[in-house]
Every structure is written in C-alpha cells, then in structure tokens.
Amino acid sequence: MAGSFNPGQRPCPDSKPGQAAGVNMRGMTEMTAAARSFTARLGLELPLIQAPMAGVQGVAMAAAVSGAGALGSLPGAAMAPQALRDAVGLMRRDGGLPVNLNFFCHAQAAADPAREAAWRAALRPYFDELGVSPSAIRNGPGRLPFNEDAVAVVEALRPEVVSFHFGLPALPLLERVRRAGAQVWSSATTVAEARWLAAHGVDAIIAQGVEAGGHRGVFLAEGPAFDLSGQLRTMALLPSILEAVRVPVIAAGGIVDADGVAAALRMGASAAQVGTAFLLCPEAMTSAVHRAALQSEAARNTALTNLFTGRPARGIVNRLMRELGPLSDVAPAFPTAVNALAPLRAAAEQAGSGDFSPLWAGTDVSGCRAIPAARLVRQLAATL
Ligand SMILES: Cc1cc2nc3c(=O)[nH]c(=O)nc-3n(C[C@H](O)[C@H](O)[C@H](O)COP(=O)(O)O)c2cc1C
Numbered sequence: 001m002a003g004s005f006n007p008g009q010r011p012c013p014d015s016k017p018g019q020a021a022g023v024n025m026r027g028m029t030e031m032t033a034a035a036r037s038f039t040a041r042l043g044l045e046l047p048l049i050q051a052p053m054a055g056v057q058g059v060a061m062a063a064a065v066s067g068a069g070a071l072g073s074l075p076g077a078a079m080a081p082q083a084l085r086d087a088v089g090l091m092r093r094d095g096g097l098p099v100n101l102n103f104f105c106h107a108q109a110a111a112d113p114a115r116e117a118a119w120r121a122a123l124r125p126y127f128d129e130l131g132v133s134p135s136a137i138r139n140g141p142g143r144l145p146f147n148e149d150a151v152a153v154v155e156a157l158r159p160e161v162v163s164f165h166f167g168l169p170a171l172p173l174l175e176r177v178r179r180a181g182a183q184v185w186s187s188a189t190t191v192a193e194a195r196w197l198a199a200h201g202v203d204a205i206i207a208q209g210v211e212a213g214g215h216r217g218v219f220l221a222e223g224p225a226f227d228l229s230g231q232l233r234t235m236a237l238l239p240s241i242l243e244a245v246r247v248p249v250i251a252a253g254g255i256v257d258a259d260g261v262a263a264a265l266r267m268g269a270s271a272a273q274v275g276t277a278f279l280l281c282p283e284a285m286t287s288a289v290h291r292a293a294l295q296s297e298a299a300r301n302t303a304l305t306n307l308f309t310g311r312p313a314r315g316i317v318n319r320l321m322r323e324l325g326p327l328s329d330v331a332p333a334f335p336t337a338v339n340a341l342a343p344l345r346a347a348a349e350q351a352g353s354g355d356f357s358p359l360w361a362g363t364d365v366s367g368c369r370a371i372p373a374a375r376l377v378r379q380l381a382a383t384l
Helices: 033-042 059-067 081-093 113-130 148-157 171-179 191-199 234-244 258-266 288-294 319-324 337-350 373-380
Strands: 048-050 072-075 099-104 161-165 183-188 204-208 249-252 271-274 302-305 313-316
Touching (some): 048 059, 048 072, 048 373, 059 072, 059 081, 059 373, 081 099, 081 148, 099 148, 171 183, 183 191, 204 234, 258 271, 288 337
Parallel strands (some): 072 099, 204 249, 249 271
Antiparallel strands (some): 302 313
C-alpha cells in the first residue's frame, strides 16, 4: 500500500494526557479521549469525516456518510447557494443529519490579459489537434469564493461545521459564521499555518499531509509561485502540529483504510478526514474517465499540479501534466486556469480521454472501492 498513512500498530508517540489509546479485548482500537470529546461535541458516532470534494460529490454522498454515523461534507466551492440550501434541506429532513459546509476562501484574481494570452497560446496546439475552436472558451467563475451569499447560506442553514480551504475569510464574515453556531475548521499544510489558524481561534485544524488528493490548502506560502518545499507527509505533519497547538487536529492525506484511521487516532488526531477512498462510491459524481484512471496503473503516479486551476493540487499524472510540466508559470492565477481548459476537457472526455481533466487523487488509491459510501464508512471504522 505505497504512499498511505499507516504507521502500523505501535504505541501512541503523542504523550498528551488523556489521549492514550489501547487495543481492547476484541482487537479493536479503543477511541481516544481526543476522539471521544470530538464526536461528543458534534453528536457523531464516529471520528471520521468525508472530505468535501468540489466537483465530484454532492448531497447523495454527504447524506450517506452522515447517515452512517460519520460527518458528511458539502463542497461550497462547486455548489451555488441554492444548491447548498436544497442539499442541507434534504439532509435535515432525512433524520436531522449533521453536515459540514466547506468553502474556498480565495480572493477572485484580477484579470491578467498577458498571462491569459500566454496560457491560451500554450494550449493552442491542443485546440488544433482536437479540432476545437478557442471561441468555445467562456469566462466562468471557476470555483466560488466564500462571500456575502455564502455566509447568508450559513446563517440560514446553521450547519454543525463550516470548514475552509486556503486560510480563513475576512473577520466580519468569520464572525458571522461563528454567530451562526458553527464550529470553524480550516486546513493547515505546515506547522506555521497551523499556528496561524490556532491564533485566529479555529475550533479544529485539518492537518493536510502532502499525500492528500485535490487542492493543497496552502495559504501562507502564496505569491506568484507557491512554495511547496515545506510540505510534509501526514505522519510527520500530524505530530508536529499536535506539538505546536492546543486545538483539536484532524488528520487528512493518504488515510485509506481502518488501520490508517486507527493510526491517526493513536498519534493524537481527534478524527480522520478521508477523500480519495470515496471516489468510486456510487454516490460520488466522479466522471467515467476519472473512475477509469483511479482503477488503472496510471493511478500509481500522482503529482502536484497547478495547471487545472492555478493552485497546486494532487492528481493522477496525465498528458497535459506530462507535456507542460505539472507545476508551470504559464497557468493563470486560481481559479481562472479552468476556463481555457474547459472546452479541451469536454472534447477529450467525450472521446473517453482524461488527457485534459483534473484527475484528483491522493498518493494511495488502494482504498477506493465501488461500494456504497455507508459501507465504506463502516470499513474505515472497523477497528473503532
Ligand atoms: C477529488 C477531490 C476534491 C477535493 N476537493 C476539496 C474541496 O472542495 N475542499 C476541501 O477543503 N478539500 C478538498 N479536497 C481535499 C480533501 O479535503 C482532503 O484533504 C484529502 O482528500 C485527503 O487526502 P486523501 O484524498 O488522500 O484522502 C479534495 C480532495 C479530492 C480527492
């Protein structure tokens, strides 16, 4: 199981009081004190979170996971306010299920015509090859930022948790989220980011190891180029963050099975957040080319790339990444890179090819199962 977060059965190296975990008579890992207090605060049965995954999941996945006793998430970066209202409405009707609403808190990039022109020039040979006219390019919003509309949704829906990627929103918006009664979480990819989040009063920090699929939550090393040199694997990042802050920490990245979940808890995590392993579930909206790639040999080879959106994210290496180089100055700022690629992606996917698609995946796809999400939750929680 190359690349997964699974340090094996060993005593908890984290010596914080009250967090010790043992193996009980049935060979099951007892829940740690940290995990117990985490689940109690949220009314969850399991210290397990289905990662929000923009573009590949919606209410079907979130409802199935929350219905199974873990926490289901909805990706606000890819769901308009009304879609979020409808989804949470369904989950509330469906037995009052808890929910995590997740948002990207990026600032919409200012237009940069020169960079956009360079990007389109780099893609031009592919448009010619596929017989697609560049006039098909539309300027869409790409990914939605957390803004007035989104905070109004939070105030109306009062979710149990609001989690952010790429830092935190401006203080007035953040205070409105807190007043709506939601726990506030955000991702840290370095110890410095975790310290920053703790100083800004988050209720939990998601330690996102470099194995994780999808966008890196990196926010302190932004700029024209992202500095990714300090990105650690989950197994190293988690204890470093636990050492540095006194806030509950959720482990994410390369956790694909029950051993990985148990190992994260033993190390002191309050919960585990799992993304990639859910991508083949029938409730996921993962495209056909993405599903095929996840089940192919190609999935062994993932890399961080900024080509698809303008921010670094981990995906299965495909033709575009190979030919332009996965991290390239030519891709415009987040999230505008999406626009010029969209017609290429659509044409290629129609022909059954993922050459121009973001095939987001973590380093370890061995946990991906085409089974209902509730069953996968039970498997991930098998030792708890
Ligand atoms: C397809 C995909 C989409 C993702 N989209 C989001 C997102 O919208 N918001 C977010 O906070 N994290 C997103 N992530 C990252 C996850 O929150 C999490 O860090 C990651 O899935 C954990 O690593 P794993 O994929 O190895 O389980 C995404 C991950 C994947 C695989």
